[in-house]
Amino acid sequence: MRVVIAVVVVVLIMALVGWLRFSSPAGNPTIQVDTEKVKEDTSILVEKSKQVVDQAAEKVDASIERDPVERNPVEPEPVEREPVEQ
Incomplete structure (x- = not known):
């Protein structure tokens, strides 16, 4: 079903852009691709x-x-951890 919807959408877009033309001269339906x-x-x-x-x-x-910008890396402050009681 998704494929059918995708094909219909593509055909409609092509018709709106002007790549496809639908006509029926003398009762014979035709599709023309420009x-x-x-x-x-x-x-x-x-x-x-x-x-x-x-x-x-x-x-x-x-x-x-461009010249590279010097960056001063920021050193993280040491984190003090409390001892875990078991």
């Missing part, structure tokens, strides 16, 4: 994701190149 729009949209998505990854890599490189 492959050019799919290619355009996916290439735009790939380019944008590359830009985001490049920006993230630049930020990481910039943070590595």
Whole structure:
């Protein structure tokens, strides 16, 4: 049942985005896939994701190149424990 729901959701999303078109010319129901729009949209998505990854890599490189901040580790104070009576 989950698979059927997932397929229906994917088909609806594809129709809303404009990748699928439903029509019935002359009484024959048809489904058309706009492959050019799919290619355009996916290439735009790939380019944008590359830009985001490049920006993230630049930020990481910039943070590595900065001088490390000296940190003074705080030593924990010794804890005195009371003897346990048995």
